[in-house]
Amino acid sequence: MRIALLGYGTVGSSFHKLIDIKKNLLKEKYGVMPQLIAICDRSGCMINEEGISYEAAYKAKIKSGHICDKDNGMHPLDVIRELSLDLMVETTTANFKTGEPALSHIFESMKRRIHVITTNKAPLALHMPALLEEASLNGVEFLYSGTVGGGTPFISFGEKVLRGNTLKEIKGILNGTTNYVLGRIIDDRLQMNEALSEAQKLGIAEADPTLDLNGFDSAAKLVILMNHLLGNRITISDIKISGINESLPAYKSDQTVKLIASSSPEPKVSMEVIKRGSPLDVSSTYNVLEFSVEELGKIYVTGKGAGGQETAASIIRDVVELKEKLMQKSYQIY
Numbered sequence: 001m002r003i004a005l006l007g008y009g010t011v012g013s014s015f016h017k018l019i020d021i022k023k024n025l026l027k028e029k030y031g032v033m034p035q036l037i038a039i040c041d042r043s044g045c046m047i048n049e050e051g052i053s054y055e056a057a058y059k060a061k062i063k064s065g066h067i068c069d070k071d072n073g074m075h076p077l078d079v080i081r082e083l084s085l086d087l088m089v090e091t092t093t094a095n096f097k098t099g100e101p102a103l104s105h106i107f108e109s110m111k112r113r114i115h116v117i118t119t120n121k122a123p124l125a126l127h128m129p130a131l132l133e134e135a136s137l138n139g140v141e142f143l144y145s146g147t148v149g150g151g152t153p154f155i156s157f158g159e160k161v162l163r164g165n166t167l168k169e170i171k172g173i174l175n176g177t178t179n180y181v182l183g184r185i186i187d188d189r190l191q192m193n194e195a196l197s198e199a200q201k202l203g204i205a206e207a208d209p210t211l212d213l214n215g216f217d218s219a220a221k222l223v224i225l226m227n228h229l230l231g232n233r234i235t236i237s238d239i240k241i242s243g244i245n246e247s248l249p250a251y252k253s254d255q256t257v258k259l260i261a262s263s264s265p266e267p268k269v270s271m272e273v274i275k276r277g278s279p280l281d282v283s284s285t286y287n288v289l290e291f292s293v294e295e296l297g298k299i300y301v302t303g304k305g306a307g308g309q310e311t312a313a314s315i316i317r318d319v320v321e322l323k324e325k326l327m328q329k330s331y332q333i334y
């Protein structure tokens with residue numbers, strides 16, 4: 001499998017390392033032989049048609065901060081246009097204003113019938129219906145399990161475990177940072193700025209936590225889940241979004257406040273009062289999703305929000321899934 005990896009930060013480099021560690025398992029158990037033939041960051045692209053070792057790429061990145069010492073004139077779109085690729089893995093920085101550069105990387109790959117895996121929520125939040133359409137038009141697979149629940153498999157639970165059942169609505173906590181901060185404010189009486197700086201010190205919140213606090217991260221994940229699991233065709237502009245702030249809604253002693261993302265009655269992200277001890281009352285950085293299923297009632301899936309390692313592991317799962325999907329296409333049994 002000839003792969004171009006765009007973005008070589010925490011997730012991209014961890015994915016490369018995992019491929020290196022798991023190459024025997026991937027080959028023997030799943031028949032997958034991933035070969036990174038191009039790796040790009042902002043400095044340009046390292047290319048080797050024979051495959052780039054983790055050692056070579058990591059050394060270059062550590063030594064100079066760049067994957068590419070001298071500009072060889074190759075940038076991500078050139079790689080997509082000029083190399084013969086089976087798969088493009090997109091792990092560049094999320095840009096919630098334009099979706100770029102990931103949006104162009106993904107569209108260009110699909111047009112050239114290159115399968116796509118991404119961990120970048122921004123292009124999906126802004127243009128998921130168009131991206132799904134483009135993938136289908138070109139007959140390529142488009143996998144993005146690392147964008148939501150990379151550490152807790154919401155997408156595959158909804159898609160595979162509930163196969164044949166009717167999913168009516170989803171509702172849950174999709175952002176570990178805000179859940180941690182709200183928990184410290186409500187349970188331990190911290191001020192918001194105290195809770196936030198503690199979360200930053202612990203590596204739970206990013207240096208710029210705006211997208212977590214204003215609810216955008218949760219809303220982007222809700223868009224992806226609603227499109228994927230409920231068959232909606234929506235973007236982030238269809239979600240009513242409010243994040244967390246000091247003015248909490250009034251709650252009683254047997255209640256607490258959570259940042260809840262819900263698909264019904266209208267798609268929205270907002271602080272809600274819930275009963276203490278109820279399944280949605282998860283603590284610390286935990287995420288939870290309630291699946292309301294016609295035949296089964298309510299089912300809850302809970303687990304930790306993903307970091308870089310878990311997200312890199314989700315790309316490996318998508319690579320294996322890609323291989324399985326391609327195999328299934330050649331055995332059409334009705």
Ligand SMILES: NC(=O)c1ccc[n+]([C@@H]2O[C@H](COP(=O)([O-])OP(=O)(O)OC[C@H]3O[C@@H](n4cnc5c(N)ncnc54)[C@H](OP(=O)(O)O)[C@@H]3O)[C@@H](O)[C@H]2O)c1
Pocket residue numbers: 006007008009010011012040041042043066076091092093094101119120121146147150306307308309311
């Ligand atoms: N880290 C997580 O826990 C996590 C979890 C879920 C999803 N994600 C998503 O996964 C993606 C990667 O996350 P990360 O933590 O690995 O981010 P990161 O460490 O900031 O790495 C981003 C990479 O993208 C590269 N990049 C940015 N703009 C580019 C451009 N125009 N052309 C080529 N390369 C470009 C950067 O290049 P330079 O190195 O040259 O700056 C860097 O290598 C993001 O979209 C993020 O939202 C991350």
